Amino acid sequence: MHDARVVAARILVLVPAGAWVLLAPAALSPYLLIIWCYALIFSIACLGLNLVFGTTGLLSLGHAAYFGAGAYAGAFLYRFADIHSFEVYFLVGILTSTLLAAGIGFLCVRATKIHFAILTLAFGQIFHSLFIDGAIFRLFGPLGWALYLVGEGSMYIPRLTILGIEFEPEEFIPAFYYVIVFAFCASVFLLWRINHSPFGKALRAIRDNQTRAVYIGIPVRQYRWYAFTISGVFLGLAGALYGQLDRQITPEQLDWLFSAELVLATVLGGTRDFIGPVLGAFVFIGLDEIAGRWAIGHNIMMGLLLMLVVFVFPRGLAGTLDLVPGIRKVGLLMKRKWL
Amino acid sequence: MSLLRTQKLVKHFGDTRAVDGVDLIVSQGEFLSLVGANGAGKTTLVNLISAYLQPDSGHIFFQDQDITFLPVADRIKAGIARSFQLVNLFDDLSAFDNVALAVFSREGKTRNLFTLAEKDDAVTQETLEVLREFGIEDKRETLAGGLAQGERKLLDVAVAHALRPKLLFLDEPTSGVSTRDKAQIMDTVSSVVRAGKITAVIIEHDMDVVFKYSDRIVVMQEGSILADGSPDEIRQNGEVAAMLLGAPTST
Ligand SMILES: Nc1ncnc2c1ncn2[C@@H]1O[C@H](COP(=O)(O)OP(=O)(O)OP(=O)(O)O)[C@@H](O)[C@H]1O
Ligand SMILES: [Mg+2]
Numbered sequence A: 001m002h003d004a005r006v007v008a009a010r011i012l013v014l015v016p017a018g019a020w021v022l023l024a025p026a027a028l029s030p031y032l033l034i035i036w037c038y039a040l041i042f043s044i045a046c047l048g049l050n051l052v053f054g055t056t057g058l059l060s061l062g063h064a065a066y067f068g069a070g071a072y073a074g075a076f077l078y079r080f081a082d083i084h085s086f087e088v089y090f091l092v093g094i095l096t097s098t099l100l101a102a103g104i105g106f107l108c109v110r111a112t113k114i115h116f117a118i119l120t121l122a123f124g125q126i127f128h129s130l131f132i133d134g135a136i137f138r139l140f141g142p143l144g145w146a147l148y149l150v151g152e153g154s155m156y157i158p159r160l161t162i163l164g165i166e167f168e169p170e171e172f173i174p175a176f177y178y179v180i181v182f183a184f185c186a187s188v189f190l191l192w193r194i195n196h197s198p199f200g201k202a203l204r205a206i207r208d209n210q211t212r213a214v215y216i217g218i219p220v221r222q223y224r225w226y227a228f229t230i231s232g233v234f235l236g237l238a239g240a241l242y243g244q245l246d247r248q249i250t251p252e253q254l255d256w257l258f259s260a261e262l263v264l265a266t267v268l269g270g271t272r273d274f275i276g277p278v279l280g281a282f283v284f285i286g287l288d289e290i291a292g293r294w295a296i297g298h299n300i301m302m303g304l305l306l307m308l309v310v311f312v313f314p315r316g317l318a319g320t321l322d323l324v325p326g327i328r329k330v331g332l333l334m335k336r337k338w339l
Numbered sequence B: 001m002s003l004l005r006t007q008k009l010v011k012h013f014g015d016t017r018a019v020d021g022v023d024l025i026v027s028q029g030e031f032l033s034l035v036g037a038n039g040a041g042k043t044t045l046v047n048l049i050s051a052y053l054q055p056d057s058g059h060i061f062f063q064d065q066d067i068t069f070l071p072v073a074d075r076i077k078a079g080i081a082r083s084f085q086l087v088n089l090f091d092d093l094s095a096f097d098n099v100a101l102a103v104f105s106r107e108g109k110t111r112n113l114f115t116l117a118e119k120d121d122a123v124t125q126e127t128l129e130v131l132r133e134f135g136i137e138d139k140r141e142t143l144a145g146g147l148a149q150g151e152r153k154l155l156d157v158a159v160a161h162a163l164r165p166k167l168l169f170l171d172e173p174t175s176g177v178s179t180r181d182k183a184q185i186m187d188t189v190s191s192v193v194r195a196g197k198i199t200a201v202i203i204e205h206d207m208d209v210v211f212k213y214s215d216r217i218v219v220m221q222e223g224s225i226l227a228d229g230s231p232d233e234i235r236q237n238g239e240v241a242a243m244l245l246g247a248p249t250s251t
Helices: A002-027 A030-055 A064-081 A086-108 A113-132 A141-151 A169-195 A198-208 A210-215 A220-246 A256-269 A276-292 A298-312 A316-321 A325-335 B042-049 B072-078 B095-106 B121-133 B149-161 B179-195 B207-213 B231-236 B238-246
Strands: B002-013 B016-022 B025-027 B031-035 B057-062 B080-082 B167-171 B199-203 B216-221 B224-229
Touching: A002 A030, A002 A169, A002 A325, A030 A169, A030 A198, A030 A220, A030 A256, A030 A276, A064 A086, A064 A113, A064 A141, A064 A220, A064 A256, A086 A113, A086 A220, A113 A256, A169 A198, A169 A220, A198 A210, A198 A220, A198 B095, A210 A220, A210 B072, A256 A276, A256 A298, A256 A316, A276 A298, A276 A316, A316 A325, B002 B042, B016 B042, B016 B224, B025 B199, B031 B042, B031 B179, B031 B207, B042 B167, B042 B199, B072 B080, B080 B149, B095 B121, B095 B149, B121 B149, B121 B179, B149 B167, B149 B179, B179 B199, B179 B207, B207 B231, B216 B231, B216 B238, B224 B231, B224 B238, B231 B238
Parallel strands: B031 B199, B031 B216, B080 B167, B167 B199
Antiparallel strands: B002 B016, B002 B025, B002 B057, B216 B224
16 A cells, blocks of 8 residues: 555656656757756755755855865876876766865864854865966976966866767767766765765754764764765765866866855755755756846846745745645655665 | 762862862762752752863762763763753754664764664664653654653653663753643653663752652752752751752752
């Protein structure tokens, strides 16, 4: 009885979603496919951020650094080690962002609340400035410096080989799309597990009441650090995908404005629901596209659209959708006995 | 046998001698009440023993081991747990999760990243058992922030109890609740403590409650121990009784 409804809800949600995901390269124009890819990548980043933000209760304004590190690391590797494999580029990106997040996080979790936000912002901006003034490029000698002067800190990446296969230019995005889909599904799955693990619950406990968390024996600072580092893994993963999708990495992706966009999209979607950041990311990218139709006043349009969404969905998209009976029902059935 | 012993414990806040050379002994298995007027230093004494504060001087021994400089985590592992004078819960988590977290933590399972919390049947069973003992099992899905004051007080004690401590400090578990709830809370708490053979130190202002439930009573005044004895001895100590009954009640 029960189970039949659970299965029905899953079919209702997963079959159309799966069909759409598989058919998107055929159904969308090349331009829209890129936007769709970007939305998937952006939602991985927002989900990663939310492990620190919504779950642990720490507002980071410096997450662009880990996203950028994920994108840049492989670009340097390609330039200076002449490696053409996407897999290597990808893993090096994740490793770099994870180490960076572990290092910066170690220092930042010493503070909480606004002090934490300021620290993350400060470290993020220091990292950004290393790219803006070229200090990072100097590490690679005259060649690196020349690269900086030519690109003003931005870097170009060619289409790399995926699983050893070299794709034709027009085939590349449709093929890479499936890599992104796979990374998205894997990220959602892993973060979902973490969120529903005893560790995930401990993070919520820390968010709600630090003192009491200490008094039930939770190592608060250590767990904050773990959350920050894990978050860095997913930001780096998203950044590495982004670098290959856009093939042009600029210091803009490191700027705190991008960190703020991540926070904005996450809040828009709802920080307290697991799937909120994904909804927020998609809507944010969608609004940005719509606003982009106005050549002049793009930012004003974006601002107005964001305001509209915030007024219509004061509890965040996920929270408000949860009030719609049909959606709520399906959502509950989806959650039940999952895995 | 003494479970806990403090030796000339001192904590001053500026000119305030909150705890001023206290030698307290807590024996294995007893239900001890710590009483005294507002500002007598009761909470500060518990804060020192639970590592919420560091003493200016003096020592704390637990099972004959000097724990004066042990951090909180180690004191919890050793078997010391506490509740708080102002309710201190995870307000956006359910009553169930509040208790379950204490169980997960005690079992060293909060490091598990990829196991599903709700699939842990042993923890689920134990959590439900604790909620049942405290009579709040039917509230398990309610967010702690949405519980009534009496239920919050019980949950606060339940979370500490779920750590299965040897020594449990309860700082005014009945403050801010109606007289009727007070009796219910104290009945529940004392039966849980006695059933679990836990040594309990309870801070309480209501002398009716104190006389009814305690094995022993320690009276504090201005940071020092003024009297120490059985309920009968304290009742017969005219000076102390007058001071206690004249004191302002619950904060
Ligand atoms: N963190 C602190 N900073 C400064 N003074 C403090 C601090 N904590 C307690 N005090 C002071 O120390 C004294 C003892 O306070 P304490 O809270 O231990 O009393 P108490 O016996 O628990 O009182 P109550 O019955 O009102 O809870 C009081 O004068 C109080 O103002
Ligand atoms: Mg007190």
